[in-house]
Amino acid sequence: MEERMHINWYPGHMKKTKELLQSSLALVDIVVEVVDSRIPLASKNPDIDTIAANKPRIIVLNKEDLADQAVTGKWIDYYQKKGFIAIAMNANSGNGLDRLITAIDRAYSAQKEKFLSKGMINRAPRIMIVGIPNSGKSSLINKLTGRKSAQTGDRPGVTKGKQWVRVKGNLEMLDTPGILWPKFEDDRVAMLLAFTGAIKDDVLNVEEIGFQLLDRIRKIDPAIIEKRYSVEIDPDEETIEVMNRIASERKFILRGKEIDYHRTGQTILNEFRAGLMGRITLESPQEQNKKTDSEE
Numbered sequence: 167m168e169e170r171m172h173i174n175w176y177p178g179h180m181k182k183t184k185e186l187l188q189s190s191l192a193l194v195d196i197v198v199e200v201v202d203s204r205i206p207l208a209s210k211n212p213d214i215d216t217i218a219a220n221k222p223r224i225i226v227l228n229k230e231d232l233a234d235q236a237v238t239g240k241w242i243d244y245y246q247k248k249g250f251i252a253i254a255m256n257a258n259s260g261n262g263l264d265r266l267i268t269a270i271d272r273a274y275s276a277q278k279e280k281f282l283s284k285g286m287i288n289r290a291p292r293i294m295i296v297g298i299p300n301s302g303k304s305s306l307i308n309k310l311t312g313r314k315s316a317q318t319g320d321r322p323g324v325t326k327g328k329q330w331v332r333v334k335g336n337l338e339m340l341d342t343p344g345i346l347w348p349k350f351e352d353d354r355v356a357m358l359l360a361f362t363g364a365i366k367d368d369v370l371n372v373e374e375i376g377f378q379l380l381d382r383i384r385k386i387d388p389a390i391i392e393k394r395y396s397v398e399i400d401p402d403e404e405t406i407e408v409m410n411r412i413a414s415e416r417k418f419i420l421r422g423k424e425i426d427y428h429r430t431g432q433t434i435l436n437e438f439r440a441g442l443m444g445r446i447t448l449e450s451p452q453e454q455n456k457k458t459d460s461e462e
């Protein structure tokens with residue numbers, strides 16, 4: 167895409183966020199980082215490895231219900247090889263919450279030993295949830311606290327004091343998540359974030375993003391598109407042809423018989439995000455390995 171995508175994240179916010187994050191991190195034993203299983207790398211913060219370097223970290227591959235299970239398994243291996251504990255979960259249903267609690271116990275074991283060997287009173291592990299916007303932090307917090315309503319005021323810098331809450335699994339959690347910024351200077355990443363809805367549509371060119379998503383899914387497996395939109399795809403044809411047929415299949419035609427690309431693009435985005443095309447992962451660890459190999 168030629169036009170650069172603009173993400174509303176001001177440098178002032180970022181500095182404030184970083185400071186808040188660092189002061190919170192000093193209080194916790196374990197950092198729980200929430201990422202989106204459909205884009206497990208693009209949905210990571212670029213600086214967390216440095217900022218949280220000295221804390222045990224658990225990577226939660228959230229929204230696992232929307233991602234390809236086999237690829238999620240590969241991502242878990244990928245992160246575990248890097249020395250993290252990684253688990254898959256669905257923060258909407260709570261599926262995987264038990265795995266998370268077990269993982270926290272594991273991550274805490276070394277520190278627990280240290281406390282005990284010094285004859286200190288053992289205490290519950292203190293955790294903090296961090297992640298980029300839309301990764302599912304509030305949903306996960308609600309599952310841990312058993313509260314129903316999502317927390318609002320999810321803007322960087324608006325945190326009003328922090329509180330410990332005792333949550334499932336006998337943990338103490340900071341009630342406010344650490345909101346991290348994405349790798350927004352990277353256009354490949356920005357595109358993936360746009361596909362999943364992590365960047366609001368009103369700052370995007372929906373026609374273009376919808377088209378790019380169609381093109382990507384077609385490359386992953388054209389049968390996904392054929393099935394969802396009742397179209398047949400010729401391997402030699404351009405993706406725009408496919409988009410045109412989707413539009414006519416859905417009757418997204420404007421007066422004057424022009425194709426309504428906005429509506430077609432929006433529909434592709436909405437249906438992907440809602441999981442209506444099935445489980446799709448947009449980034450694979452192999453792709454990542456290839457990239458780093460060529461950089462070296």
Ligand SMILES: Nc1nc2c(ncn2[C@@H]2O[C@H](COP(=O)(O)OP(=O)(O)O)[C@@H](O)[C@H]2O)c(=O)[nH]1
Nearest residue numbers: 228229230256257258299300301302303304305
């Ligand atoms: N399908 C699915 N949707 C999820 C999951 N977790 C969160 N969501 C949805 O993703 C959106 C963002 O979640 P939210 O918890 O507000 O993210 P936050 O910005 O990180 O606090 C909401 O629409 C949630 O319902 C999940 O595991 N699966």
Ligand SMILES: [Mg+2]
Nearest residue numbers: 303304317320
């Ligand atoms: Mg939130």
